[in-house]
Amino acid sequence: MVFFFFFFTYLSLFLFSPNPTLSLNQEGLYLQRVKLTLSDPDSVLESWNNDRDDTPCSWFGVKCNNNNDDDDSRAQSVTSIDLSNANIGGPFPSFLCRLQNLTSLSFYNNSINSTLPGDLSTCHNLQHLDLAQNLLTGTLPETLADLPNLKYLDLTGNNLSGEIPESFGRFQKLEVVSLVYNLFDGTIPPFFGNISSLKMLNLSYNPFLPGRIPPELGNLTNLEILWLTECNLVGEIPDSLGRLGKLVDLDLAVNNLVGKIPSSLTELTSVVQIELYNNSLTGELPTGWSNLTKLRLIDASMNDLSGPIPDELTRLPLESLNLYENRFEGNLPASIADSPSLYELRLFGNRLTGQLPRDLGKNSPLKWLDVSNNQFIGELPASLCEKGELEELLIIHNSLTGQIPENLGRCQSLTRVRLAYNRLSGEVPPLFWGLPRVYLLELIDNSFSGQISKTVAGAANLSLLVISKNNFTGSLPEEIGFLKTLLTFSGSENKFSGSLPESLKNLGELGTLDLHDNELSGELPSSVRSWKKLNELNLADNEFSGTIPEDIRSLSVLNYLDLSNNRLSGKIPDGLQNLKLNQLNVSNNRLSGELPPMFAKDMYRSSFLGNSGLCGDLEGLCGGRDEEKNRGYVWLLRSIFVLAAVVFVFGLVWFYLKYRKFKNARAIDKSKWTLMSFHKLGFSEYEILDGLDEDNVIGSGASGKVYKVLLTNGEAVAVKKLWGGVKKDFESGCGGDVEKGQGQVQVQVQDDGFQAEIETLGKIRHKNIVKLWCCCTTRDCKLLVYEYMNNGSLGDLLHSSKSGLLDWSTRYKIIVDAAEGLSYLHHDCVPPIVHRDIKSNNILLDGDFGARVADFGVAKAKMVDASGKPKSMSVIAGSCGYIAPEYAYTLRVNEKSDIYSFGVVILELVTGRLPIDPEFGEKDLVKWVCTTLDQKGVDNVIDSKLDSCFKDEICKILNIGLLCTGPLPINRPSMRRVVKMLQEVGGENHPKTVKKDGKLSPYYYEDGSDQGSVA
Structure with a gap:
């Protein structure tokens, strides 16, 4: 009998265990069975196969209780399993519920898929369940509420759908529920x-x-946090919320709430922050704020509130008061300056009047002040930086008068100063010019006078110096050339005199130099080779003399050149023909000699008028049509010869055309084409149409074929011929147009894509946005003509055998170029443009690997409805692996979706991998990077082709990519901030990133940008 007992015991252990053992207890056998149901590509559960353990208590992620009453280790029981960030997948292992003493279970950030099983309710002792950031689908099981001891339930970031079961109202002990x-x-x-x-x-x-x-939520008297952000809420805020006596954080932002802010909210005596931004609330702010002694932040921005700011609100120890984009009326109370903890005051975009409080900043460590776009008068308070912590001073578009206070020149903490569009006057304090941390100094459209002080040499971080439309005088100091980080210098419409300082040639980062309409004289700098990044040069309406320097041909990215209305002489350098200029104007000078051949076209005539000695075959120039009568006999002989030639070949040409029309009945009828140009063209539509040969096809995508057309002047253009009719594709859950191995989510009508492309690119002028030369249309076909990019798309090059051409320096340059182009779309276009299909195949590379953002067929200007809120799109556009997680189901179009896609491109460049790859399984590149970093380290993420000496820099760029691909849109940086971070990584010659303390919500101003007060 004893023999049979041991025999059956051994047999049962063998059946339940993949590695039969006599020592492992029953809970260990259960866990080994669970392991069999999970995928574990990183072998994090390898310890779960250990045959030498008596209990699983030492296994990865497993914790047990300690039974002090029994020394036998077998008495220990599993109480907690934490497999967070373990890169495991498979269905939820409900077999774990056989662990009778299991109280805590976490599978945070894995790939647990399928639906939640109904028998999960058998985990009777479970108190903590965290399944956030997984791939769960389906509806919530009603039996989940049968867990009698459950206190914590987090299902954030899954694909659960349907309605929340009514049984959830039966939870007895639930304290935390997150279904974000x-x-x-x-x-x-x-x-x-x-x-x-x-x-x-x-x-x-x-x-x-x-x-x-x-x-009924007002019945939750123990509630401390209520977050209902972007839940499609309508109607009014119920008074019952005022009964939540323990509430600390109330967030009802980004909804469609209407009516007044209920006065009952001022009874929330424990509340620390209230966020009501981006709704349609009306009326005045209620009284009773003095009850909220713990309140530190209130954000009621982007509503329709009116009336004054209650005095009692300004006396609270607020850390952040954000009430911008409302309709406040009346003066700003002086008592706002009395708040001892006030460090952020943003009231821009209202109709506030009166003066700024005289003691503002005197009694509080004020850091950020933005009262732009109001109607304030009076002078700047001298106490703004009394505590020495002021970082941002933004007061554009008001009616302030007087001078900049002298003591602001000693405010070493300042980083951004925008005082544009006021009535300020007098001289700028000398120390103010040289503040060491300021990267933006904007004084445009005031009445400032005096000179730029030589102390400007101390502004080591200055990137943007914008002082146009003032009364500044004197010569530009040599010290401006010491500002190695200067990107933009705009000093137009002043009274500057003298010559340009030689030191300007040291500004290697300079992108814009605009000094038009001054009294500057002397010769232009003879050597400008160092201006490699110069995009705009405007020195019009001055008194410059001498010649146009030959070195100007080396400015490869220059696309705007205006030297008109000066006293320049000599010949026009032939090298100007090599530049890709959108704007060229050298009219009204004293230039002479022959016009370079490329410019001898009618489209350039206005660019050269007013130069009496300039000759060329253009009307208005010395060798133009006005002197044709002087050609006499030569002209007559030439005409006779041409006429004879025409007569000789006329018959042959006529016959050939008739024959060609007969042979190719579907050939293009050029007479029916309409040309719409967006730049000065050196070709006609006939050259384009003649080049549409199948031998010239260089690509085919979702919207049509792309041809390379070689023009008669030797240049090449890229021509996109759009598909006719409606093209709709759905495949593999991602879309049907699989281009170069990357799925394209496409629901597109040809006319919509064509219209989006021309409306977007036709207006854009930026060195990192692909140039749209023109479009040609007929009833049945539409053509888009772009500049030709020699190195094709980034995606094709990066994921091909030629990827070795992309060393780290080149990849970094591509990242920065593309970021600057996307930043231009988001921040400098009005309204902002959301691309919606950022991917490596839509980033094109020129011969020097300069990057251009391309393919705007699904781009949209940021759309808002009548209430000022972002609209949703009716269809999804984008490419698999690049689509932001929130976009697929909310269809919310905003810049954050583009930023996620750009982050994926960064990860592509760092890893050298495709955004979706069979090697990743059900993951995409973002999840693969995160899990590989956690499990194997950064060396297994970085592309092995990259030189290890750049590892530190590559890691910093990788971190920026991970920031951009954060699962929550509110945590993704803006493109303007991304550009600053990328430039900071590039070295000390780039401007430094300005970081900000505090909560990163709402995301409308998380980077410190003005949002609504853009000049």
Whole structure:
């Protein structure tokens, strides 16, 4: 009998265990069975195969209780399993519920898929369940509420859908529930008000149907955090929320709430921050704010509030008061300066009047002040930097008068100064010019006088110096040439005199030099080779003399050149023909000699008028049509010869054309084409049409074929011939147009793509945006003509055998170029343009590997509805692996979606891998990078082709890519900030990143940008 007992015991262990052992207890056998159901590519569960252990308590992610009453280790029982960030996948292992004492279970940030099983309710002792950032689908099981001891439930960042089960109202001990970023529909249910134990309720970023905030939530007297951001809420804020006596954080932002802010909110005596931004709230701010002694932040921006700011609100120890883009009226109370903890005051975009409080900043460590776009008068308070912590001073578009206070010149903490469009006058304090941390100094459109002080040499971080439309006088100091980080110097419409300082040639980062309409004289700098990044040079309306320097031909990215209305003489350098200029004007000078051949075209005539000695075959120039009568006999002989030749070949040509038309009945009828140009063209539509031969096809994508057409002048252009009719594709859950191995999500009508392309590119002028020369249209076909990019697309080059051409320096240059182009779309276009299909195949490379953002067929100007809120799109556009996680189900179009896609491009360049790859399994590149970093380290992420000496720099760029691909849009940096961070990584010659303290929400000003006060 004893023999049979041991025999059957051994047999049972053998059946339950993949590695049969006599010593491992039953819970260990359960865990080994769970391991068999999970995919574990990184072998993090290798310890779960250990045959020498008595218990699984030493295994990875497993914790046990310690039974002090029994020395036998077998008495230990598994109480916690934490497999966060382990890169494991598979269905939820409900077999874990056989661990009778399991109280905590976390699979955070893995690939647990399928649906949640109904038998999860058998985990009777479970108190903590974290399944956030996985791939769960389907609806929530109603039986989940049968877990009697559950206190913490986090299902953030999955694909769960359907309505929240009514059974959730039965939870007895639930304290935290987070369902952020899922696909739940229906409305926010009122039965949450029955869970009296709740301390945190977070349902943000779900596509709920329009619905009201349930008044029953006011019953949750233990609630500390209520986050209902972007939940499609409508109606008014219920008064019952004022009963939440323990509430610390209330976030109802980005909804469609209307009506007044209820006065009951001023009874939330424990509240620290209230966020109501981006709604449609109206009326005045309620009274009673003095009750909220713990309040540090209130954000009611982007609403329709009116009336004054209550005095009692300004006396609170606020850390942040954000009330911009409302309709406040009346003066700003002087008591706002009395707040001892006030360090951020943003009130821009309102109709505030009166003077700024005289003691503003005197009693509080003020860091950020933005009261732009109001109607303030009076002088700048001298106490703004009394505590020495002021970083941003933004007061554009007001009516301030007087001088800049002298003591602001000693404010060493300042980083951004924007005082444009006021009535300020007098001389700028000398020390103010040389503040060491300022990277933006904007004084445009005031009445400042005096000279630029030589102390400007101390402004070591200055990137943007914009002082146009003032009364500055004197010569430009040599010290300006010491500003190695200067990107833009705009001093037009002043009274500067003297010659340009020689030191300007040292500004290697300079992109814009605009000094038009001054009294400058002397010769232009003879050597400008160092201006490799100069994009715009405008020295018009001055008194410059001498010749145009030959070195100007070396400025390869220059696309705007205006030297008109000066006293320049000599010949026009032939090298100007090599530049790709959108704007050229050297009219009204004293130039002479023959016009370079490329410029002898009518389209350039206005660029050269007013130069009496300049000769060329153009009307208005000395050798033009006005002197044709002097050619006499030569002209007559030439005409006779040409006429004879025409008569001789006329018949042959006529016959050939007739024959060609007969042979090719579908050939292009050139007479029916309409040409719309966006730049001065050196070719006609006939040259384009003649080049549309199948032998010239260089690519084919979702929207049409692309041809390389060689023009008669020797240059090449790229011509996109759009597909006719409607093209809709869906494949593999990602879309049907698989181009170069990358799925393209495409629901596109040809006319929409064509219109988007010409409306976007036709207006854009930027060195990092592909140039659209013109478009040709007929009833059945549409052509787009672009500049030709010698090195093709980044995607084709990076993921081909030629990827060795892309060393790290080249990749870094491509990243920065593309970032600057995208930043231009987001921040410098009005309205901002959202590309919606940023990917490596839409970044084109010229012969010097300069990058251009291309393919704007699905681009959109940032759309808003009548209330000023972003609209959703009716279709998804983008490419698999690049689509932001929130975009696929909210269809919300904003810049953050582009930033995610750009982050994927950064990861591509760092890793050399495709955004989706069979090697990743069900993951994409972003998740693969994150898990590989956690499990194997950075050396297994970086492309092995890259030189290891750049490892530190590559790691910094990698971190920027990970920031851009953050799962929450509010945590992604703006493109303007991305550019600054990238330039900072590039070395000391780039401007430094300005970082900001505090919560990164709302994302409308997380980078310190003005958002609404753009000059």
